Structures are given as C-alpha cells and as structure tokens.
Amino acid sequence: MNPLPLVAVAGSPNAGKSALFNALTGARQKVGNYPGVTVERHSGRLTLADGRPVEMVDLPGAYSLDPASPDEAVTRDVLLGRQKGERTPDALVIVLDASNLDNHLRFALQLIELGLPTIIALNMVDLAKRDGLELDPKRLSGELGVPVIETVAVRRRGIKELQAAIDDMLSAPFCGVHKHVKSDLVHLQRRAREIASAAVVSETPVRRWTHRLDAVLLHPVIGPVILALIMFVMFQAVFAWSAAPMAWIGDAVAWVSAAVSNALPPGLLRSMIVDGAIAGVGAVITFLPQILILFFFILLLEGTGYMVRAAFLMDRLMHGVGLSGRAFIPLLSSFACAVPGIMATRTIDDPKDRLTTILVAPLMTCSARLPVYTLIIAAFIPDTRLAWGVGLQGLVMFGLYITGIAGALLAALVLRRGVLKGGGGGFMMELPKYQWPPLKDVLIGILTRAQIFLKRAGTIILGTTIILWALASIPQAGPGQKQSQVSIAGHIASGIETVVKPIGFNHDISLALLPAMAAREVAVSAIATVYSIDSPDEKAGATKLQDQLQHRWSLATALAFLAWFVFAPQCISTIAVTRRETNGWKWPLFMVTYLFALAYLAAGATYWIAVAAGLGGT
C-alpha cells in the first residue's frame, strides 16, 4: 500500500501556522514526539474534495533553515529528509504573515529553493488591512513562481481555496528534484525585502492597535501591575473553578471503588484493584480540572500574544538568577501543579535555561502540598492572631511558600553556576501582534494536554501505584501481626527510618513517605491508614487524625515534616514528565537526588533547631 501523501505546513513563528493547521485538519490531531528530541510532532488528516486523505504535519515555527533552536533544527531536518521518524514531505504549504512579508519571505525563499511542490498561504490578510497594508497576491505569486492563496486562518477564511490548491498540487505530476541550495542568509533577506515591497500595492501609515496596547501593557509601572492582576485572576480561577469538578471526580472514584469492592470477593485481587489501581490513579486524576483550567489560561495568554509580554516584563528579574523571562509563566504555573509547568517550559528556546527551569519547578508550592500543610498546621500551630488579619497559622503557610520560592531561586543560581553553566543569557523574542485566538484552537490545545496527562495516569502512574500497593500488602499479616510491620513496605520503612531518624521522623512517617511518592497528598491518607490499622477500634477522621498526631509527634517532628515537603520531590507524575521532557533518566535522577538532599538538610536543620529550642517533647 502506498503511504498517504505527506504535506508539511511550515512557516516562521507567529505566522498563524498552527491556526491554519487546525483549520485544515480539525480536531483529529495526533501529538507525538520526534525521536531523540523534545520537540512535539503534530500531525493530522486532511480529506480532499474527492475523499482522498492526505497526511498533514505541522512543523515547528522557524525563521530559516539555519537553526538557532532545537525546534528549528527539526524543521530543517524534516524538510531535508533527514529527520528520524519522519518521511520526506511530498509537498509544502508555507504560511506567511501578510503584514510581515519582508521578514517571512526570507524563509519562504529558502523553502521554495528546495524544489518541492509548494503553495503559499498568505495569512492574516485582515490584520494587514487593519494596519493599512494592501497587497497584490498575483504579483507575489509571479515573483515567487508558486501559487499564493489569501487566508485568515483564525476566521477559517480561504481554507476551501487552500484545500483546492493542495488538491491541484498533489494531482499534478511532480518531476522536480529535491535539493538543498544553500543561499546566503543576508542575500535572501535583501531579496525578500525587494519582493515584499514589490507586492505592496499601497500602505497607509496608521497607529497600530498592538502599539497602543503595548503602550499600556508594557508600561514600566502599569505593565507589571496588570501582569500581577492577570496572575491573580488566573490563580483564583484555578482554585475556585476546580473545586466542584475535583469533588465530582473524587465522588466518581469513590463510587467506582465501592462498586468494584461489592462486585469482587475480598482478597488480593480486589485489594490490588481498589487500593492500588483505583486509589492511586484516582488521587492523580483529581488534579485534572486544575491542570486543564491552568492550560486554558496558558493557551489563552499564548494565543493572544500576551505571554511574550509577560516574559518581557519579568526578564530582568529572572535574569538575576540565571533564568530567562520565558521561565516566569512555567514557574508560576507550577504553583498549581509542576506537571503543566514543566510541560510549558517548551516555549524556552535555550536548552540550559529550559533545563534549569524544569529542575527548579518542583520547588514551587503545588496544590498537592496543601492537604499536607493544612493537616500539620491545623494540628500543631496554635490559631493565634498576631496582628489584625494576620494569624500564626497563615503566617506559617506563607513562610512555606516563601521558602519554596527562595529555594527555587537559590537552586537556579547554583545550577547556572555549576552543572548548567554557560550558554543561555539569551532573551530574543518576537513580540507578535495581539489577536484573539479562536476558542476552538484553545480547546484543541486543552484536549491534547488532557490526553497526554491521562495517558500518563493510565500507564506509568498506574504501574507505580500497583507496585507500591504490592509492597504494602505482601506478605499478608498473620494474626497478631501488624500489616505495617510485616509487609515489604514495612521493612523498607524500617530501612528508611534509620536514615530519617536523625531528622526526627518516626516509623509511621517513614511508611507514609513511600506511598507519598505517587503524590504528596497521599501522605495524609497513608498516615491515616497506618493509624487506623494499628488501632482498629478508632475511626480515623480528619479531626481524629489531628488529635492522634498531637499525641504521637513532637512539634519539632511536625515542623521537620513540613520542611521536608517544601523540598522533597515526592510526585511520580513530576518525575515522569521530567523524564519525558528531558528525554532520559539522567536529569530526573539528578532532580530527585538534589531535592531529596535539600529536603533532608532542611528537615534536619528544622528538627535540630526546634529540639534545641525545647520543642522536642510530645
């Protein structure tokens, strides 16, 4: 069977390439990774008028065939037919921003030189008109020697005409030669300018919208204030909108787990499915609403063009610790969850900047730490008021957030001076025109994120939780024995205990730390389980648990436990996403090691100081 014809969509960043790709292929997209690099491969299917299918691939945005980033290298390699995991395209659709022809034509000229059948989509003609720019597509087509179709991808205009042109292009016999002529970049740029000015019919200078908006949004005083406001609204939404769906998912998980419990006879199998698979995956997918809402905002900020402005405003501050302004949004997102935060680092061009951002992202206080913090603070920190509106409990919580941020900044500083020295320092970005992204494109983006997240929950997280369950359940305790002592996990906990005893942790905590690798908040349920197993007559409720903690833990231990969770990388999802984003085990292992080391030191220091201050008694 002949493979489907492969048409690549190429263009410079901000040409509206992805919108055009979405308009051509609709929501049926596949997102994968090019082998060996962390560059996403977006592919989809276009059905021609006579029903013939065509495979479309959306190449990463590039300014030229001389790459300045890993994304651009993939684009070049695909186009030259030397990218692993990709066929050489049969034809090309080049997307150009009509109002930025003098720049975008340079890449187009390079691509046309390749000799593949090519169509130009002259995109965003509406914005060009708004800027007072009148173009002659026929003249442009004549100069370039390839068909030119006017499109407005975000409004789905000109898409039918473009499909017809693709049809014509694929139907015509192709007898050209695929080659790579390497023209000088400067020469191409000058030629691009000539063609661009030839294609301009008329130009009326008008005050541009983008310019007016930037005067406010990039204002040295008003700009940062608006950024803070937008971030505030975003976080309010992430927590407020997600409360209800998170509760529904929690209920659904509980319902499924009850239904399975009733359907299966008690025993190892039921325990594995209910306590292992359902409980473990359930704990993780509860965060899906937060992740999706966060991505909604990220995609919206990205699509409107504001994201780059936020990076512009924050660059100097981030630069101070060796990061780039681009790291701001990923790090901020990590306050909800490090997984979307780390996934969002793909917008950072420089590999070392990106890696540093990934490595410090887990230090931002994510929402999974909140159940742990809330429980311990409620149990051990007295609810006293220090000043009007300032309570001691709130202050401790605030302190934990600040410690995380300070830790992240310090870690970035050290990493950039040490293992990730050199390179970077670059912040070179195009500030695209503001525009309103079509809701459909945002939804497609959210859907693909949800798929990636759920796939991981269904594979690696499921696998790990089953292993953790097995460790905690085998061998089964005989009469008069405690499951928490007999099981393999119990023995491992005893092993862990010898290591963590110096920092004030007891056997219960050691045992809870193991399942908490799946997700931090599991520590709470794990501690609750240990206590309910050890004293079966007591019912372990949240308030009960607080009382029990007060009796069993000293204040010094509790504070050390809080300090531990500020740093400890106890989240399988984060480790898994780091592996995926860095393409190997080296960096996730490095991350886990340095974060555990920090956690140990922080918890230890806290414990020793607290004991010295006389807080070591229960």
Place this chain on the structure above:
Amino acid sequence: MNAPFQPDTTSLDRLAVGTRARVCSIDWAALDEAEACRLRHFGFDEGVTVEPLHLGPFGRDPIAIRVGRMTVAIRRRHAGAVQVLPIQAQPIR
C-alpha cells in the same frame, strides 16, 4: 567588520525610545553563533531602520525594538552590538 567612525553614530542600547535610526554596523563577533543567527532572523542588517519602543520595567532591560515591520525584544547587552545612526525626526500621522 569595522565601519568608518562617524561622529553621530551611537549604539542601539543608548538610543532613546521613539528615536528612529538606521543600522550602520553590527559587531557580530560580540555575539555567540545562536544569538547572531537570531538577530539575522529578526532582520537586523546594515541599512535597516530600527526604533526602540519600550524598555523593561527593571533596569530598563530588555528593550523592545521595531525592526522593519516586526517588533522584537532583545537584551541591552545584545543591543550594544548594534551601531546606529539616528534619523532626523519625521512626524508620523
């Protein structure tokens, strides 16, 4: 490449916001390969008109600059590698 010294030239990082200028020379040697490549991608070239539009709120860094029809943000350090000759102010409607 060393451009002949011209008394009125200045570097792009010293150009006041809103002042249009023509690029006379770029010290490519002061930039690393990727940075130089990116600047070329943005269309920085001798003879091109540039105009600083905005400065970052902290330390007046980075700088948003109009190059041709594009607006790009680069750090002050990189702008320092670009020598420009200011153009006499022309009123824009």
